Amino acid sequence: MTERSPATKKTDSMSATWSTTTIADAEAAVADVYGLDGAVKRLSSERDETFLFTRADGTDFVLKIANPAEDPAALEFQDGALLHLAAAAPAVPVPRLVPTKGGEPSHTLSTADGPRIMRLLTFLRGELQYRTPASEAQSHNVGRSLAELGLGLEDYNGRPPAGKLMWDISHTLDLAAVVDHVAPERRAQVEAVLGEFERSLPAITGLRRWQIIHNDFNPHNILLDPAAPTDVVGIIDFGDMVHAPLINDLAVAVSYHLATDNWAARTRAFLEGFLSARTLEPGEIELLPLLARSRLAMSIIIAEWRSARFPENRDYIMRNHVTAWQGLQNISDLTPAGLKTLVPNFPRPESCRW
Incomplete structure (x- = not known):
């Protein structure tokens, strides 16, 4: 989509208003x-x-x-x-x-x-993931579905139009322009993530694997079989696609597995599911904890900034805010070494190409 960062555009497709279609x-x-x-x-x-x-x-x-x-x-x-x-x-x-x-x-x-x-x-018939009981089996299958989707998009040569997408992790630092909208009790932690991202920017921009990614693989965009809520039957909402490092797609998806008491087990299952279809490179693994923190910090900053601008739509805008903040607490000190303990033996995936 053409939703631009607040640092580069004051009016965007999220801020626009229009006459309601009857x-x-x-x-x-x-x-x-x-x-x-x-x-x-x-x-x-x-x-x-x-x-x-x-x-x-x-x-x-x-x-x-x-x-x-x-x-x-x-x-x-x-x-x-x-x-x-x-x-x-x-x-x-x-x-x-x-x-x-x-x-x-x-x-x-x-x-x-x-x-x-x-x-x-x-219309894809199924139950949205966020309405189903979470389980490690579900996380595994969701992770594999993301890998399969990424493989399907790997050779897509389309390019998004010019401009920056606000939800693109690659442009996390643009949100420094509106970080003052974050409540004082949360601001220091999200600013720390922005600082960590800035220090790691050379490694991020130097990643080898870039492609078109879904960039919004969250429980509101994943449909599961109501009779078997571990089975993915649909993936929707391609409005946030960008050309970015492949690992960003994984960071976005992982960020939605981090807000529960059993987040480590669910994250392990998710990564094992992804790795059953596609490998990760060492540099990608090193950056994954930071990129997941960056996505969570982005969620907090954007939600608090936009809910202040559009209070009439606050409930929708803030729907993921509590879980984003909890997830950020859970992985605030997660290191690459700590991540590797979750999945100690990165398996060689089976072929998953069409």
Whole structure:
């Protein structure tokens, strides 16, 4: 997405406002652009308008109408990734784009707020991970799914549009511009992470493996089989993809396993799952604790900054704040050596390519 850091842009796609699309207008747009009749139901979303569209025959789809500040190139980048995965890694469970009547992956609506891009995607049926009981078996399978997704994206040659994504760990230091929004009792610790990141920047930028990564592999974006809540059946929300070090994707995902009393066991299971499909290089392992701390610090800074700016949306913005802070406490002194004790024998993975 084109969400830029506060240091480089004052108005971004997360800050933009727009006129609400009525249910009747959404249904009419689907009928006109896709030739499909059905009913629309609004879903919660922060940066666009998202709806559940149920076709007349009962088949569900997800309808997304981008906000007018969205960069069309960013959505083309996302569409390219989904099309690439459909061809290169069909076993990876991601949404499929539904073509318009003209065979296009999206359509631009003319609205009072300006052009807005509409897309229709297949609906993946499953339970969001955060609503299911956590277990080590689940963490293992989620870790493997991330590795498989990364392998599917490894050869995707699309590039995100110019600009910095606020949620890109590579640009953690940009958040120093708004760190004063963090409450005093938390500020010193997040500032310490920013300092650690700055000292390690040469090693981070020198990592060998860079590729397109999902960059938001969290329990709100992972669907599990309700009958077997250890089995991943869907991966959604490709709006935060970036070209970045591969290990950043793992750091993002690991950060959501760190807020419980059994975080060490869950993290071990997650890493073992990832490593069952893909290796990690020594330099990546060395940086993983810092990058996970950086992601957690980012979550705290961005949430406190944005909730102050948009108090009406505070509940949504702050939904991960408590767990991010707890996770940061749990790994505040985790070293690379300590991480290696969690998974002492990094296994050679089986081939996992399509």
